[in-house]
Amino acid sequence: MRQTAISFALLGVSCFRAFSQAPPAPTVDRVGFPEDYSNKFAKWFVFDRQDTRQVRTIYANEAANSVTADTQFNYPYGSVLVMETWAALLDAQGSPILDARGRYQKNPAAAPTIFVMRKEKGFGTEYGPNQTGEWEYVAYRPDRTYQTTPQNSAGCAICHKVSSQAMDWVFRSNLRFNNDGEGPVTDGVIHNYKFIPGEIRVKAGEFVSFHNADEIEHTIADATPGGGMTGRMKAGNTLTLKFDTRGEFNFRCTIHPTMRGKIVVE
Numbered sequence: 001m002r003q004t005a006i007s008f009a010l011l012g013v014s015c016f017r018a019f020s021q022a023p024p025a026p027t028v029d030r031v032g033f034p035e036d037y038s039n040k041f042a043k044w045f046v047f048d049r050q051d052t053r054q055v056r057t058i059y060a061n062e063a064a065n066s067v068t069a070d071t072q073f074n075y076p077y078g079s080v081l082v083m084e085t086w087a088a089l090l091d092a093q094g095s096p097i098l099d100a101r102g103r104y105q106k107n108p109a110a111a112p113t114i115f116v117m118r119k120e121k122g123f124g125t126e127y128g129p130n131q132t133g134e135w136e137y138v139a140y141r142p143d144r145t146y147q148t149t150p151q152n153s154a155g156c157a158i159c160h161k162v163s164s165q166a167m168d169w170v171f172r173s174n175l176r177f178n179n180d181g182e183g184p185v186t187d188g189v190i191h192n193y194k195f196i197p198g199e200i201r202v203k204a205g206e207f208v209s210f211h212n213a214d215e216i217e218h219t220i221a222d223a224t225p226g227g228g229m230t231g232r233m234k235a236g237n238t239l240t241l242k243f244d245t246r247g248e249f250n251f252r253c254t255i256h257p258t259m260r261g262k263i264v265v266e
C-alpha cells in the first residue's frame, strides 16, 4: 500500500493507472545490459524463426553455460541468457533470402532487440503469481534503451511460465543439449515412425533439413537396393542434406524399414 502511494505521488495519475492495471513486475532493473555479449558469452545456437521471419541467436554467460542436460532444471545463480532477435533479410516478395547453407540472414539495415533473463537468489518474487523461479526479464535495444522495461516485463514471465520447471523456464535449451544447435528451417519432420511430408521437392543445389521430433532414433538411407546410409538422427536432432543432382531420391529408415519418403530434386 505504501509502495502504491509513493508511485502515485512521484509518477502522477496516468502512470499510476497503467501501473495498477498491469500485472505485478519488478520496479528496478536488476538484470542489466549484457556487456559485449556477442564476444564474451558462449553462442549456443541460431534459430530461424519462420513465423516472424527473424534470426534469433541465443548466448549464455559462463554460469548459464555450465548447465548440462542433467542440471538444466536448476540454472546456477548468476546465469544470464541473451536472445538477440534480428529481422531477416527479405526479397521484394517478402520471402527470406537464404544463405549458401539454406539459413536466414540478418537484415543489416535492421537493429536487433536484446532479450535478457538473469537468475539470482531471491529474484522474481515481484512477478507474484507469474513468477518463474528466480529469473527476472528485460529487453534492450543496442543503444541500451529499453524495449521492455522491468515494470512491463510481466508478459515475459507469463509466457515463459508455459515452459516448465524441469527446464527452469528456459524454452529451447534442447537445441543446445541435443547438439543440433543450428536449428535450421526444417523441410521434413519425423513423428511417430513417419516422415512428414512423404514427399519433399527441392531445386538442385538446395539443402533439405529433417528434424526428428520422435522419441527414438531414426536414419535416412537410400531405399534403392544396395543404397548407402545417409544419416542418423537421435531424438530431437536435425540432419541437413544437400541435393546437387536432379532426380528422385527414395529413402527409408534402416531401423524401421516401413518408414519411407521421397525427395524430388528439380
Ligand SMILES: [Cu+2]
Pocket: 193, 217, 218, 219, 253, 254, 255, 256, 259
Ligand atoms: Cu526409424
